[in-house]
Amino acid sequence: MKRAWKISELAGAEILSVHLHGRSAKPSRGSNPFFLFTLNKSPNHGLIRDLNVDTQSPPPSPPDASGWYPNVLRLFTEKPPLQNEMLNEEELTGIAALLSQNLHNSNEVVRILEEKRDLLLRRYDNGSTILKLLKLLNSSPQLALEVFNWRRKQEKCEFPITEKEFAKGINLAGKVKNIGLAVELFSEAASKRMKTTSTYNALMSACLFSGYADKCQSLFRDLKKEPECSPTIVTYNILISVFGQLLLIDHMETTFREIKDSNLVPNISTYNSLIAGYLTAWMWDDMERTFQLMQEGPVKPDASTYVLLLRGYSHSGNLEKMEQVYELTKDYITQKYTPLIRTMICAYCKSSSKERVKKIEALMRHIPEEDYRPWFNVLLIRVYAQEDSLEAMEESINEAFNHKTAVHSVNVMRSITATYFRCKAVDRLATFVKRAESAGWRICRSLYHCKMILYASEKRLEEMESVLDEMENINLDRTKKTFWILHKAYLLWGQTTKAAQVIGLMYKHGYEIPMNVFPS
Numbered sequence: 001m002k003r004a005w006k007i008s009e010l011a012g013a014e015i016l017s018v019h020l021h022g023r024s025a026k027p028s029r030g031s032n033p034f035f036l037f038t039l040n041k042s043p044n045h046g047l048i049r050d051l052n053v054d055t056q057s058p059p060p061s062p063p064d065a066s067g068w069y070p071n072v073l074r075l076f077t078e079k080p081p082l083q084n085e086m087l088n089e090e091e092l093t094g095i096a097a098l099l100s101q102n103l104h105n106s107n108e109v110v111r112i113l114e115e116k117r118d119l120l121l122r123r124y125d126n127g128s129t130i131l132k133l134l135k136l137l138n139s140s141p142q143l144a145l146e147v148f149n150w151r152r153k154q155e156k157c158e159f160p161i162t163e164k165e166f167a168k169g170i171n172l173a174g175k176v177k178n179i180g181l182a183v184e185l186f187s188e189a190a191s192k193r194m195k196t197t198s199t200y201n202a203l204m205s206a207c208l209f210s211g212y213a214d215k216c217q218s219l220f221r222d223l224k225k226e227p228e229c230s231p232t233i234v235t236y237n238i239l240i241s242v243f244g245q246l247l248l249i250d251h252m253e254t255t256f257r258e259i260k261d262s263n264l265v266p267n268i269s270t271y272n273s274l275i276a277g278y279l280t281a282w283m284w285d286d287m288e289r290t291f292q293l294m295q296e297g298p299v300k301p302d303a304s305t306y307v308l309l310l311r312g313y314s315h316s317g318n319l320e321k322m323e324q325v326y327e328l329t330k331d332y333i334t335q336k337y338t339p340l341i342r343t344m345i346c347a348y349c350k351s352s353s354k355e356r357v358k359k360i361e362a363l364m365r366h367i368p369e370e371d372y373r374p375w376f377n378v379l380l381i382r383v384y385a386q387e388d389s390l391e392a393m394e395e396s397i398n399e400a401f402n403h404k405t406a407v408h409s410v411n412v413m414r415s416i417t418a419t420y421f422r423c424k425a426v427d428r429l430a431t432f433v434k435r436a437e438s439a440g441w442r443i444c445r446s447l448y449h450c451k452m453i454l455y456a457s458e459k460r461l462e463e464m465e466s467v468l469d470e471m472e473n474i475n476l477d478r479t480k481k482t483f484w485i486l487h488k489a490y491l492l493w494g495q496t497t498k499a500a501q502v503i504g505l506m507y508k509h510g511y512e513i514p515m516n517v518f519p520s
Helices: 009-021 045-050 073-077 089-101 106-115 129-136 141-152 163-175 179-191 197-210 213-225 233-245 249-261 268-280 284-296 303-316 319-336 338-350 356-364 374-386 390-402 410-422 426-439 445-457 461-473 480-492 496-508
Strands: none
Touching: 089 106, 089 129, 089 141, 106 141, 129 141, 129 163, 141 163, 163 179, 163 197, 179 197, 197 213, 197 233, 213 233, 233 249, 233 268, 249 268, 268 284, 268 303, 284 303, 303 319, 303 338, 319 338, 338 356, 338 374, 356 374, 374 390, 374 410, 390 410, 390 426, 410 426, 410 445, 426 445, 445 461, 445 480, 461 480, 480 496
């Protein structure tokens, strides 16, 4: 869907500054240059969606002494109890589905909304219809924003737009990285006397989504100056996420202490943001310490916590705990977190585990075939080569050729060569070398030396000699090692005349010859 209000990131930054501080505003000298980094490619970016959850945690459950982790299976299987809704949820779900079918047709979306206007602009004891519809469209923020834009234009409606609806709209603008629209909505809410903590929090989240992290701190200072506003736990959660993603761990920990000083109660998003920050900084001990605080306190880990821990244990190479968390969350992870499966496989690739190939193959079953990653393919080639798993290695090599993936790493090519050598598979090696040459892979002299040695071991001397021509065709010079391979091959099969000729060639090329190679 095209938007008339779409602006560039540079214009967005200027608009944000003008709306918040006036046209003459200048950045303070004390501002931290680290805040200029963008965050939308952070590995923990998905965690931000939970920052606006401002709920109290359930009462603590009795500890389960049967294992290292509590019984967390319910986190991935149980559903919340149904509420006695006064709103026709089924009809609203149908509207959401109809809108989703017309995702790329703005005119049809508006027609559907106008047709359902009476239902959508009602308000029930259990909340706003529009807010519930926007929640159903969370997975399509662009479409949800289109719905909010329509709602915003309904000025003659019996129920004026509310602060919560503005906050949702600002948040959606952030999700599609339209900071200009987010600021516009914030200013519009302020003009309607709806400049509240919720709208501030929404704009801070929008800045975080859009890569303007430096503005989050500025907004936080503005919020604290407002007589009718005060920071909530959501506000602090956003700040913790900002500092964590920018690796400003001291700032993150100071913010956490400020929460306690403000008599606010940390919630699940607070602790998850802390863990995400420590994970980003590779501070594994602090990540573990925060998890233990959750275990011992009233706020218990949720599904997002275990996803973060699994990533942390994978990156740190703590295979034992990684496997424990994976066993607890297997069904959930395999359905929703394919990238995390790859992270676990990478952990096995770096390890010296005896059963790593078996474990890698078990995890590979959960990655769709069409979900191809070149770097991952090359990683598998090397680990199979290191394990002398010839069939699996060649299967991965064929996959790379089929996807036109070229290997440029010398270490990977040497690992492949060594596997063919240990398996004495000279014909397979010869086929691989031809394909690698034509596909633009990194060509190493060791490939050809390996072919020569294997041909010589099978007394296929003519084919061994033809390898010299292959080397010449790709401009690979003959080295001292090349001549020694020839010399030893001829001696092995009693061809002393040719062996002596090789010695002569070595003299001609200026190589030193040990005296013990001459007959006594």
